[in-house]
Each structure stands twice: as C-alpha cells, then as structure tokens.
Amino acid sequence: MKLSTRQIQAFVTIAAQSSFSQAANILGVTQPSLSLLIREMERMLDLSLFDRNTRGVRLSRVGQDLLPIAERILADLRRIEEAAGDFATLSRGEVRVACSAVSAAGPLPVAIRRFERDFPGIRVMIKDTAEQNLADLVRGDHVDFAIATQVETDPRIHQELLHSDQMAAYVAPDQPFAQSETIRWSELGDTPLALLDRNSPLRHIVDRIAGRLGIWLNTRYEVTFGTTALALAEQGLAVAILPSNAIMGRGTPYRVLRKPLSRPIAARNIVLMRLANRTASPAEEAFWQYCRQEIGGHANTDPVASSVEQP
Numbered sequence: 001m002k003l004s005t006r007q008i009q010a011f012v013t014i015a016a017q018s019s020f021s022q023a024a025n026i027l028g029v030t031q032p033s034l035s036l037l038i039r040e041m042e043r044m045l046d047l048s049l050f051d052r053n054t055r056g057v058r059l060s061r062v063g064q065d066l067l068p069i070a071e072r073i074l075a076d077l078r079r080i081e082e083a084a085g086d087f088a089t090l091s092r093g094e095v096r097v098a099c100s101a102v103s104a105a106g107p108l109p110v111a112i113r114r115f116e117r118d119f120p121g122i123r124v125m126i127k128d129t130a131e132q133n134l135a136d137l138v139r140g141d142h143v144d145f146a147i148a149t150q151v152e153t154d155p156r157i158h159q160e161l162l163h164s165d166q167m168a169a170y171v172a173p174d175q176p177f178a179q180s181e182t183i184r185w186s187e188l189g190d191t192p193l194a195l196l197d198r199n200s201p202l203r204h205i206v207d208r209i210a211g212r213l214g215i216w217l218n219t220r221y222e223v224t225f226g227t228t229a230l231a232l233a234e235q236g237l238a239v240a241i242l243p244s245n246a247i248m249g250r251g252t253p254y255r256v257l258r259k260p261l262s263r264p265i266a267a268r269n270i271v272l273m274r275l276a277n278r279t280a281s282p283a284e285e286a287f288w289q290y291c292r293q294e295i296g297g298h299a300n301t302d303p304v305a306s307s308v309e310q311p
Helices: 005-017 020-027 031-045 061-088 101-105 107-118 131-139 201-213 226-234 282-296
Strands: 050-053 056-059 093-099 122-128 145-149 157-171 193-196 219-223 239-243 257-262 265-275
Touching (some): 005 061, 020 031, 101 122, 122 282, 131 201, 193 226, 201 265, 219 226
Parallel strands (some): 093 122
Antiparallel strands (some): 050 056, 157 265
C-alpha cells in the first residue's frame, strides 16, 4: 500500500469543504476523477473515509481519526518545500569548515565576514585543529571542507590549489642565524630544531628535504602546534621550521625573526579539500567560492601538484 500526496490532499480538501464538487473546484479536477481518487484510497486502506448522503458528505468516524494525521503530513510536505527553497536560494543553511589555527586567526574570518554579509541566514561553523587532523576530518565527513596543506594523492579527496608559501626558519633575535638573510638547509647542522610531529604534512616536507639532501636534523622538540614551536624559538631553545604564514602580516606575539630556507627552496601548497564523490550543498559550494576568492585570490580547478622544491 502506497498512498499518494494527491490522495491525501483530496481527502483533506473534501473534509474541509464537506463537498466533493467544491473540493473538485478547489483542486482543479473533475468531480468524477476526485471520487475515483478517494475510492481508490479507501480501497487501499480497506476503510470508508466518508459517510455519503443526499445532503452531502461528512467524515466517517475513522476518517475523523485520520484527518489530523493527513493534515500533519501535508504541513510537513509544505515545510520541506519551503526549507528546500531556502537552501537553494541560500536563505538558510550551514557550512562546516576545518582549518589550522593560523588560518582561523588570519584569512578565514575575512572570508566569513564577506559571506555572512551577503548570506546572513547561513551559519559557518569552524573546526580549528592541528594541521595533521584536517584530512581525516574531511575523509570522515565530519566537515564539509578544509583549508589545509596538500596531502598525497587520495582518490577519496578532491584538492584545489589556493596558493603556496615557502618553508622558513624562525629564530630568536640573539640566535646566530639572526644576522642571515636566508638559511641553507645544510647549515642547520646540529642546531636544535622545533618541528611539528611526524603525522603533520608540514613535517613530511621537512623530512623529505632532509632525506633528499642526506642530512641529519637535530629534532630537539616535536610539537603539535606551530605556536608552540614559535614560543620555543623565542626563548632561544630551538629554531622552528614552519611555513612563512606562521607569522601573519599583522604581527605576532612572538619575538622571532623569519628566515627563508634555501638550497633547496621548499614550498607547501595550501588547498581547499573536500570529499571527491559527495554532492555539495548550495551553502557549501557558495562558501567554497568565497574562500577561493578571499584566501586564494584566484581560481584553479586543476588537480594540485606536489609541494614545490627548487634548488
């Protein structure tokens, strides 16, 4: 048994009008076709919904019991249609975005401000976490998309390039490297380093460079967050190896100097990342475009290449 929306609407309209002919006029159908619709509904339910007589029609006792349920069904359907219209027109919705603490404190709020100004009915929810957690949040569908460091090719994930930034060393003002314009990787020698832990895609870049050059790095501290590495560098305990955006342009609470790393120059790709085979909601797709414009400055729909390494 499978009732149709037309049958439920006919049932409710006849009950409201107490007349097949008036209900037929309201619904824009002929009275015989309306009668046939109700008879088929009664046959499917094996119940008589109306008591008919020469003066008109009225609900049977069972029809009276079923009417509130039918009215709720139609009301729910109207709410579905209204909500779907709101989602489609970006009048309402929700977007879940994951990012590192650096992005959460820097470019992301700018994109959110523009987006919420244009679409005040859509709520943007932020999950700020360590860089190494971002890809797993996307894979697990815990967020709609992430602003993250590119990871190795994964067919489950679509990655779209926003921009690249260079890996750099962060040193205390009284540290010997403070006078250098740039620092070669090979010059790090026995210098104590503060690196992100081995699960971080940023650490993968560092380890790949060290392996390529055949050098040993003195990893004195392994940390989860870049801010911890910067704090250690500020105290002269280690040189922190982080991307150049670890210190935002508006300044930093840490008294450290940023020195580009060279020979080779190593850059990391910052991408928008989401599941490859999931249909995005209108709100998600719209905010994705705002992040492309505000954070990336340009669109690039081609698959991203691996992190750049230049001699």
